[in-house]
Amino acid sequence: xxxxxxxxxxxxxxxxxxxxxxxxxxxxxxxxxxxxxxxxxxxxxxxxxxxxxxxxxxxxxxxxxxxxxxxxxxxxxxxxxxxxxxxxxxxxxxxxxxxxxxxxxxxxxxxxxxxxxxxxxxxxxxxxxxxxxxxxxxxxxxxxxxxxxxxxxxxxxxxxxxxxxxxxxxxxxxxxxxxxxxxxxxxxxxxxxxxxxxxxxxxxxxxxxxxxxxxxxxxxxxxxxxxxxxxxxxxxxxxxxxxxxxxxxxxxxxxxxxxxxxxxxxxxxxxxxxxxxxxxxxxxxxxxxxxxxxxxxxxxxxxxxxxxxxxxxxxxxxxxxxxxxxxxxxxxxxxxxxxxxxxxxxxxxxxxxxxxxxxxxx
Amino acid sequence: xxxxxxxxxxxxxxxxxxxxxxxxxxxxxxxxxxxxxxxxxxxxxxxxxxxxxxxxxxxxxxxxxxxxxxxxxxxxxxxxxxxxxxxxxxxxxxxxxxxxxxxxxxxxxxxxxxxxxxxxxxxxxxxxxxxxxxxxxxxxxxxxxxxxxxxxxxxxxxxxxxxxxxxxxxxxxxxxxxxxxxxxxxxxxxxxxxxxxxxxxxxxxxxxxxxxxxxxxxxxxxxxxxxxxxxxxxxxxxxxxxxxxxxxxxxxxxxxxxxxxxxxxxxxxxxxxxxxxxxxxxxxxxxxxxxxxxxxxxxxxxxxxxxxxxxxxxxxxxxxxxxxxxxxxxxxxxxxxxxxxxx
Numbered sequence: 001x002x003x004x005x006x007x008x009x010x011x012x013x014x015x016x017x018x019x020x021x022x023x024x025x026x027x028x029x030x031x032x033x034x035x036x037x038x039x040x041x042x043x044x045x046x047x048x049x050x051x052x053x054x055x056x057x058x059x060x061x062x063x064x065x066x067x068x069x070x071x072x073x074x075x076x077x078x079x080x081x082x083x084x085x086x087x088x089x090x091x092x093x094x095x096x097x098x099x100x101x102x103x104x105x106x107x108x109x110x111x112x113x114x115x116x117x118x119x120x121x122x123x124x125x126x127x128x129x130x131x132x133x134x135x136x137x138x139x140x141x142x143x144x145x146x147x148x149x150x151x152x153x154x155x156x157x158x159x160x161x162x163x164x165x166x167x168x169x170x171x172x173x174x175x176x177x178x179x180x181x182x183x184x185x186x187x188x189x190x191x192x193x194x195x196x197x198x199x200x201x202x203x204x205x206x207x208x209x210x211x212x213x214x215x216x217x218x219x220x221x222x223x224x225x226x227x228x229x230x231x232x233x234x235x236x237x238x239x240x241x242x243x244x245x246x247x248x249x250x251x252x253x254x255x256x257x258x259x260x261x262x263x264x265x266x267x268x269x270x271x272x273x274x275x276x277x278x279x280x281x282x283x284x285x286x287x288x289x290x291x292x293x294x295x296x297x298x299x300x301x302x303x304x305x306x307x308x309x310x311x312x313x314x315x316x317x318x319x320x321x322x323x324x325x326x327x328x329x330x331x332x333x334x335x336x337x338x339x340x341x342x343x344x345x346x347x348x349x350x351x352x353x354x355x356x357x358x359x360x361x362x
Numbered sequence: 363x364x365x366x367x368x369x370x371x372x373x374x375x376x377x378x379x380x381x382x383x384x385x386x387x388x389x390x391x392x393x394x395x396x397x398x399x400x401x402x403x404x405x406x407x408x409x410x411x412x413x414x415x416x417x418x419x420x421x422x423x424x425x426x427x428x429x430x431x432x433x434x435x436x437x438x439x440x441x442x443x444x445x446x447x448x449x450x451x452x453x454x455x456x457x458x459x460x461x462x463x464x465x466x467x468x469x470x471x472x473x474x475x476x477x478x479x480x481x482x483x484x485x486x487x488x489x490x491x492x493x494x495x496x497x498x499x500x501x502x503x504x505x506x507x508x509x510x511x512x513x514x515x516x517x518x519x520x521x522x523x524x525x526x527x528x529x530x531x532x533x534x535x536x537x538x539x540x541x542x543x544x545x546x547x548x549x550x551x552x553x554x555x556x557x558x559x560x561x562x563x564x565x566x567x568x569x570x571x572x573x574x575x576x577x578x579x580x581x582x583x584x585x586x587x588x589x590x591x592x593x594x595x596x597x598x599x600x601x602x603x604x605x606x607x608x609x610x611x612x613x614x615x616x617x618x619x620x621x622x623x624x625x626x627x628x629x630x631x632x633x634x635x636x637x638x639x640x641x642x643x644x645x646x647x648x649x650x651x652x653x654x655x656x657x658x659x660x661x662x663x664x665x666x667x668x669x670x671x672x673x674x675x676x677x678x679x680x681x682x683x684x685x686x687x688x689x690x691x692x693x694x695x696x697x698x699x700x701x702x703x704x705x
Contacts, residue, residue, distance in 0.1 A: 075612040076688050078639070079511040082615060094582060169653065171425035261654070263421040276656040283653035290646050291424065299440060300642060308635040312509065313612060315631035323664065346422060 016065075020058065021050040024196065024203045024250070027143045030058035031132075034065040046133055048241050049209045049248065059143055060111045062136065064128060067114040069102050077309035080302075085314070088306045092298070096120055097127040101135060103306070107318060111139060130293040137194075137288075138303040142322065150197045150329055151205065153284050156190035156252075157181050163202040163252035164360055165195050168260035169284060170291060173348045175212070175222040177260065180353040181360070182216060188249030189216075199333050202254045210236060213244035221348070257334065258359065259341040267355050268343035277339045278330045285326070363389070364404070365396040368535065368542045368601070371483055372401030378411030385410050385468040391590050392472040395545045395599060405456050405483050408476065413446040413462040427650035434651045440474070440643070441582070443467035447475060452651055453658050457483060469586070477533065477546065478644035481637075485663070490536040490670045491544065492633065493640040494608075496529030497521040497695075503529060503541045503603035504702060506695075507633050508611030510640075513691030516554045518595070519561060520695035527600035528591055536674035542602045545591040556692045562594050607680035607705075609698055613688030621701050624683040626672065632683075634668045680705070 021029040029047075069089045074082040082089040086107050091100035099117035113135065117128040141151045154167035155174040168174050174192055181187040189204075192212060196203040206212065214232055215222055224232060259272070259280060272280070289301040311320040318325075342359060344352045363375040363386065377386045389408075390397070413435070420430040428435040433450035443466040451457040459479060463471055481491035494507035495514035504526075506514055515531055522528070528545060535542040550565055552573040565587050572585040591599055610624060610632050638645060645663070652661050660666070682701070686694050 071615045073618065074615045075685065076511070076615055077509040077613075093580065169423045171422060261421045264419050272656070279656040279661045280653055283649045283656070286649045287424065287646070287653065300646075304642075305639070308639045309509065312632040312635040312639075315628040320631060343421070 020052050020055045021047050022052045022055050023050050023140075023205075026147055026149065026196075026203075027060065027140065028055040028058045029060045029136075029140075030055060030062065032061070032063045032065075045210050045236065045241070046207050049204075049206045049245065051241070058110065060113065060136075060139055062113045062115065062132060064115050064132060066116050067102070069100070069114075075309075075313050077312065078305065081306050081309035083306075083309050083313045088310055090302050090306055092302065094298075099127065099131055101131070101302070103139075106310070111143065113139065134292060134301060135303055138301065138307075141285075142319075144196065145322065145325060145329065148198060148329065149203075150326070150333060152195050152197055152281060153193070153288055154195050155192045156195040156202050156204070157187040158190055158202070158249040158252035159185070159187045161252050162255045163190060163249075164255065165197065165202065165257045166260060167257065167281065167284065168262075169287060172260040172262055173222075173344070173352065174260060176348050177353070177356050179212075179216055179222060181357065182247065184353070185357055185361070188252075189247045190249055190252065197254065197333055200254055201251065203251050204248050206248055209244050209248070210239070210241055213247060216247070254333075254337065256360075257337055257339045258356075259339075260356075261341055261343050262346050263343045264346065265343050267345075267351075268341075269359060270341045270343070272339045272341050274331055274334045274339070277334050278327060281330055282323070282327060364398050364401045365393050366398035366401050367396050367480070367544075368537075370487065370489065370535070370537070370542075371406070371480065372398070372404040373406035373408065373480065374401060374404045375408045375410070378409060382410040382463075382468075384465075385463060385471055388468050388588075389472060389476065391588055392476070392547045394590050395543070395592065403456070405487075406479055407456065407458045408479075409458070409460045410471075411460065411462065413448050413460050416448070421654045423650045423653055427647070429651055429654040431655070434647055436647060436650070438643075440470060441466075443470050445471070445475075447647075449479075449647065449651075452648075453655070453660070455486070469588075472546070474643050478641035481533075481641060482644075482648070482660075482663075484535060485666055485670060486660075488670060488673075489538075490667070490674045491637075492534050492536050492671065493532065493636050494534055494633075495531055496534035496541055496543070496603075497526040498529055498541075498600045498603035499524075499526045501603050502606035503534075504606060504698065505534060505541065505608045506611055506698065507608065507636055508613070509636055512611040512613045512688075513554075513686070513694045514611070515548060515550075516556065516691045517695035517698070518548065519556050519559050520692065520699075522561065522595050522598055524695070524699055528595060528598045529600055529603060531591060536605075536671065538674055539605065539677040540602055541605050543599060545599050547588040547590050548594050550587040550589055550594075554691070562589060565589050565594075605675065605678040607682065607702060608675070608678060610681075610683045611694070612683060612685045613691070614685045615688065617687050618685050619687060619697070620685045621682050621697070624681050626675070626681060629681045629683075630668055630671045630675070633671055634664065637667055637671075638664065 017033045019031045071082050074084045087104045089102040097117050097119040101115040104112045119127050144151045154165050155178045156165050178192040182189050191205045193207045194205045196205045289304040292298045366372050416435050420428040432453050435448045437446045445463040445467045448460040484491050494505045496503050496505050529543040530545050531548045533544040535544050550569050568587045576584050
């Protein structure tokens with residue numbers, strides 16, 4: 001039933017909604033949506049801190065809606081990834097949805113991504129949204145890397161113009177720690193999920209800023225009860241991003257890095273050398289490929305599959321060197337910084353917050 | 363059960379309960395060619411039995427992997443299959459793996475866990491488990507490497523009819539300019555058995571049935587039929603050979619067909635990606651381990667694969683890329699064979 005409705009709207013959609021984003025003047029992004037999906041998009045607030053009225057010549061153009069790929073002359077990998085010079089197409093399906101996307105202009109000045117997904121049930125109706133955002137992050141990482149910036153999976157806070165990066169995998173309490181530092185120690189918020197980093201410099205990259213700000217002011221921790229979720233939803237529907245912007249610090253000087261490691265061992269502080277920290281960050285980036293939203297039904301990011309296929313087809317392209325480019329930029333960024341690993345307990349409590357605060361203030 | 367892989371690496375398997383006999387049968391089918399009465403100092407020890415969540419000191423990664431010094435525990439799933447697995451000795455010479463699969467997971471244990479584990483141990487020893495089909499005639503091997511569905515298995519059927527022996531269907535061991543057999547069970551699908559082939563008659567019904575299931579479930583349940591190389595192609599296994607030529611298969615959409623020489627570095631890079639993609643779920647565990655133990659000797663495992671492929675391929679200068687229409691994979695080996703003869 002849902003499937004039929006979705007398809008009938010598909011053919012009727014003529015109106016497009018365009019949303020533009022400008023990320024610190026470094027990367028410009030445009031999303032084009034079909035009309036009916038714009039309703040869903042309003043719930044999706046990941047990047048709205050960077051919303052602008054209009055950008056000219058976006059670096060990444062994402063177009064969501066049905067499209068017809070031309071696969072003539074492509075090489076096929078795993079029966080799923082279709083590759084030719086500067087072009088990748090990928091398609092897959094599961095019980096909940098069927099989706100496809102293509103990337104073109106991989107080495108040109110504008111990267112174009114077309115995404116289309118149709119869902120078989122109501123729960124999976126969010127799939128296009130989720131898919132776009134899981135696909136978009138690695139593309140942004142690539143665009144930033146081309147410009148010499150790293151988009152790292154880590155939180156960032158700042159005080160008196162000095163920024164700290166707090167890295168950790170999922171479940172390492174990054175968000176809780178950031179909330180705590182902002183609330184009690186007067187740190188400025190830069191991000192709780194991704195940090196945009198250049199040598200000696202950090203730029204803010206707040207994702208889901210409204211949700212973070214809501215939790216910060218209304219809730220005691222990052223964990224939201226079902227009741228609070230409803231209230232949050234009502235809040236998001238009624239309010240646009242506004243005064244939350246004030247808590248964000250846009251750029252700061254990078255002065256230190258801390259890794260959060262939830263562990264069975266007692267509190268510990270350990271200094272890491274550049275090589276260990278870099279290889280930790282590399283593993284962190286690789287593991288991101290396996291953290292996928294459940295609805296899409298994927299074990300692994302299709303972008304990783306596309307990358308492996310593209311490199312196999314074009315081993316001399318710039319993309320083939322993405323790992324070594326990432327590593328050398330990372331080493332350059334980390335050199336000379338104090339890097340610590342903080343071992344914290346498996347559950348978050350007041351003593352964890354105190355420990356992290358003490359470490360950062362030293 | 364003990365397996366001896368070309369006297370390079372021994373591995374042993376113990377099943378703690380009889381309910382795991384399905385997994386044991388599956389392992390026997392997969393690595394039956396290496397069965398041995400006993401092995402000295404096995405480099406891999408596999409136990410199939412209940413796996414407890416460890417209580418020792420550990421760090422959690424993604425709330426899913428528990429990682430300690432030299433070990434990793436994880437609960438993982440793929441579609442309806444799920445398993446608990448515990449690796450230890452990751453940074454040592456000999457590794458142990460304990461695994462507790464559910465009913466659906468027994469078919470996934472060899473490709474997801476055991477073969478990549480053997481690959482990792484070979485990598486530590488300076489060899490390389492290459493994702494490629496290997497055929498040999500008169501002591502000269504031709505290797506075909508490519509991603510899944512590129513026609514490696516289909517080529518076996520043609521190769522045997524042309525008088526070649528088999529080194530491996532999916533993997534071969536590269537060992538200092540030579541290639542050693544790794545004849546894991548052949549994966550039979552409807553699409554990779556040539557019409558009218560006199561081989562694998564025994565399995566044809568099963569293959570047809572599984573194809574039907576695949577169609578009914580819209581690709582979700584894609585079951586594979588496994589047949590050991592010795593049973594499917596009796597008397598065709600060859601144990602080692604020197605590498606004569608390597609072909610990188612790129613299946614194309616449309617009718618494009620070309621064979622061109624390819625530089626060593628390009629072939630190695632493509633092959634590295636191929637190995638990564640083949641064992642990606644295993645490398646995911648390795649990365650979770652490396653996140654906690656960044657100073658591990660495996661921290662540069664991708665470079666290691668690359669360098670060892672290069673080193674172990676030394677001396678083989680016939681490297682080609684073959685772009686071939688993906689709709690007619692059954693003709694692939696004849697083109698390769700003709701190219702070999704005309705060279």
